[in-house]
Amino acid sequence: MNNALELSRVGKKYKGFALSDVSLDLPAGTIMGLVGPNGAGKTTVIKLILNLIRRDGGEIRVFGLDNIRREAEVKARIGFVHETPHFIEDVRLKDLKAAIAPFYDKWNEALFRSLAGEFGLPLDKKFKALSHGMKMKFQIALALSHEADLLIMDEPTSGLDPVFRRELLERLSGILQDERKAILFSTHITTDLERTADIITFIHQGRVVFSLPKDDIRDRWGLVKGPNGLLTAETRRLFKGLRQTSLGFEALTDDIPAVRRALDSGVAVDRASIEDIMVFTDGRDAHA
Amino acid sequence: MNNAIEITNLKKDYGDFSLDGVSFSMPQGTIMGLIGPNGAGKTTIIKILLNLVRRDGGEIRVFGLDNLKDETAVKSRIGFVHDTPCFYERLALKTIKATVAPFYRDWDEDTFRRLLREFDLPPNKILARLSRGMKMKFSLALALSHRADLILLDEPTSGLDPVFRRELLGRLSAVIQDEKRSVLFSTHITSDLERTADFITFLHEGRVVFSAAKDEILERWAVVKGGLELLTEDNRRFFRGVRERAFGFEGLTADAAEARRRFGPAAVVDKASLEDIMYYITRGDHHA
Amino acid sequence: MLSLIRKDLILSKRFLLIFGLLYLGYMGYLGSRVGHPREIIVITTLMCGLLPLIQYTREDKFKAGVLNCSLPVTRREIVLSRYILSWVLTLVLYVLVMGVIALLPGRKFATSAMFSLNTVLFALAFMTLYLGLLLPLILRFGLAGMFAFLIVLQVFGVATLLLDRYKVAHLRLSSLAVVVKKGLLDLHASLGTPVYDSLLVVLMVLLTLASFWFAMFLYKRKDF
Numbered sequence: 001m002n003n004a005l006e007l008s009r010v011g012k013k014y015k016g017f018a019l020s021d022v023s024l025d026l027p028a029g030t031i032m033g034l035v036g037p038n039g040a041g042k043t044t045v046i047k048l049i050l051n052l053i054r055r056d057g058g059e060i061r062v063f064g065l066d067n068i069r070r071e072a073e074v075k076a077r078i079g080f081v082h083e084t085p086h087f088i089e090d091v092r093l094k095d096l097k098a099a100i101a102p103f104y105d106k107w108n109e110a111l112f113r114s115l116a117g118e119f120g121l122p123l124d125k126k127f128k129a130l131s132h133g134m135k136m137k138f139q140i141a142l143a144l145s146h147e148a149d150l151l152i153m154d155e156p157t158s159g160l161d162p163v164f165r166r167e168l169l170e171r172l173s174g175i176l177q178d179e180r181k182a183i184l185f186s187t188h189i190t191t192d193l194e195r196t197a198d199i200i201t202f203i204h205q206g207r208v209v210f211s212l213p214k215d216d217i218r219d220r221w222g223l224v225k226g227p228n229g230l231l232t233a234e235t236r237r238l239f240k241g242l243r244q245t246s247l248g249f250e251a252l253t254d255d256i257p258a259v260r261r262a263l264d265s266g267v268a269v270d271r272a273s274i275e276d277i278m279v280f281t282d283g284r285d286a287h288a
Numbered sequence: 289m290n291n292a293i294e295i296t297n298l299k300k301d302y303g304d305f306s307l308d309g310v311s312f313s314m315p316q317g318t319i320m321g322l323i324g325p326n327g328a329g330k331t332t333i334i335k336i337l338l339n340l341v342r343r344d345g346g347e348i349r350v351f352g353l354d355n356l357k358d359e360t361a362v363k364s365r366i367g368f369v370h371d372t373p374c375f376y377e378r379l380a381l382k383t384i385k386a387t388v389a390p391f392y393r394d395w396d397e398d399t400f401r402r403l404l405r406e407f408d409l410p411p412n413k414i415l416a417r418l419s420r421g422m423k424m425k426f427s428l429a430l431a432l433s434h435r436a437d438l439i440l441l442d443e444p445t446s447g448l449d450p451v452f453r454r455e456l457l458g459r460l461s462a463v464i465q466d467e468k469r470s471v472l473f474s475t476h477i478t479s480d481l482e483r484t485a486d487f488i489t490f491l492h493e494g495r496v497v498f499s500a501a502k503d504e505i506l507e508r509w510a511v512v513k514g515g516l517e518l519l520t521e522d523n524r525r526f527f528r529g530v531r532e533r534a535f536g537f538e539g540l541t542a543d544a545a546e547a548r549r550r551f552g553p554a555a556v557v558d559k560a561s562l563e564d565i566m567y568y569i570t571r572g573d574h575h576a
Numbered sequence: 577m578l579s580l581i582r583k584d585l586i587l588s589k590r591f592l593l594i595f596g597l598l599y600l601g602y603m604g605y606l607g608s609r610v611g612h613p614r615e616i617i618v619i620t621t622l623m624c625g626l627l628p629l630i631q632y633t634r635e636d637k638f639k640a641g642v643l644n645c646s647l648p649v650t651r652r653e654i655v656l657s658r659y660i661l662s663w664v665l666t667l668v669l670y671v672l673v674m675g676v677i678a679l680l681p682g683r684k685f686a687t688s689a690m691f692s693l694n695t696v697l698f699a700l701a702f703m704t705l706y707l708g709l710l711l712p713l714i715l716r717f718g719l720a721g722m723f724a725f726l727i728v729l730q731v732f733g734v735a736t737l738l739l740d741r742y743k744v745a746h747l748r749l750s751s752l753a754v755v756v757k758k759g760l761l762d763l764h765a766s767l768g769t770p771v772y773d774s775l776l777v778v779l780m781v782l783l784t785l786a787s788f789w790f791a792m793f794l795y796k797r798k799d800f
Contacts, residue, residue: 037449053799076648086642099583103647133326161325162563275450
């Protein structure tokens, strides 16, 4: 079993929102980026993996182990970073660390101290005295200090400056020198994703739109621009999202080869960035 | 050209951090982005401008008026959006508006209503029930509804997905189509700035590294990548920040043309993104 | 298990120390002024038992439950560790308060009464009911659970008083209470004190187990 993480047809229902039929595989030695608009279900997926919320259906396996039946074993190998850091606010950082470290057999105190130094964490201060960015850094330091085989991070870089982000992403890539490890992180900063992730999973309205290696996305998803005259019932079917103005149309396609075959030189086809894909899939077709 | 904001020699001492003589100006009718690592002083400057924090020295003029002596006049022309919520969350949107609007002589109810409709914000909804993105939009709607000449935003896009961000930034660009309105916003998401801003001010350790037109910055700054043998003493001094790696070096320069002349085909000279600039200046070795 | 208990202690150490000492002083003083043992036991248990429970409502306030359930432990272990810690803290505080009362001059609480078997059994019985009812609610619902409990208790109290005052179905609650009390006394007499007391202890253990099972049932279903 070479997958660090496997989700099979996972579902979760809330009032007014449902995650349905979510399946994805995270092979060992890779970084997966999770993207999607706010409310699409990224945090829900992460909470399901950690069994913070109960799933309504499907299966989740971490290194081949069922995440509920072998809960403690699985979690011992996971380093987590939550979108909102939840700690008792009036406790000092060093006490928080002292409370958490004993849970992990492989806790590496020297590593934690070196990270704390590097990140500039004031261990004597209370948690509530920290800025949001510092709180995230604290979480990250904790997650990285017990030689976790799977890192699960929900918006780890929110509120952090580009310099720290770049270094963190470099560090994450470095961790994967050990090919048995894997990383899953969700982010809104798509440029970070495009730089670091091997596989990108796009979630929209509770479903997985795609979960593909970065290169596949580049080869298949594109932005097509052309004159309105080319829009027929047939050609429209090639597009996932469409914007029209009086001067022409701009559309998103997930099948560049097919578009090239159908429309050839009548249109300009550019690689779609993750942001483009998200904007067009948003579901609002704009007709100016 | 008239300046919306003129900051001269601003000083503020916080003990372990200080603003050390910050000076820059922002012309009217432009969008300026304020960037810098965490803790560089961006939020401090915005707070001092609004007199939420007292300064230790220096002068700030907004539309030619002193921001302390003519505080009320200045603030009546400013629309602000803070990064953390500053409204009473348990009230309905329309109630919050009713508490804020009377402070502004030029309050424009029609514009406010129109913006609420466009942003899809139900006036009867309680603020606490909105997502972060929607709260941000509400703050923006308030800020834009009293014919403010200057809009100040502190991290407006953090935590928002790319779709929302694009929309928000599009909205801000539309705002300054009217030549007299100006926008200043601080952010960590430099890709947003590269798309939208006219001017960029880069703050680092309490000082201004540069404050210039975005197009100029992106043209003049470059990252040079080459073999270690090219890194002579003389060449080292040429760079604003250098990173040496095992197989070569990366150097940041503010003079792309000169870099091309000096290194020619022996090295790769790429345009520097804002993130690159921030990274090499804060983390690179400095010899210049 | 130990890690969980240690964690809770580390995270609440200042809180427990400050309030623990305050309670010790206050309850100790109060206790020495009151002569009737049962009143003291009830109030002391209520207040001392509150401390460990408030630990968990604090966690609820900061939403730190997410942290707990992300650590490598099962929900069962979390609930078990909390039962253990709550009991230990309540017992320790109770004993300390009794100690303070015993030391204070002019106390009206006779030493023999304080540490007699009857008193101890009564204290344990009350703790069983108190912690047994509150823990499942607080672990699952946090502060809201505590409020719900208090409100239900008030409603229950009012209902009892009303029922006692007005005859309902030719029955008065006080006469019902008399019947139950007589029944228990008869049982006590027929079984003899040691057996009766042992039965009581067994009953308390069973109740605690039932409460634990219920707490686990609720906590396993909590969505963070």
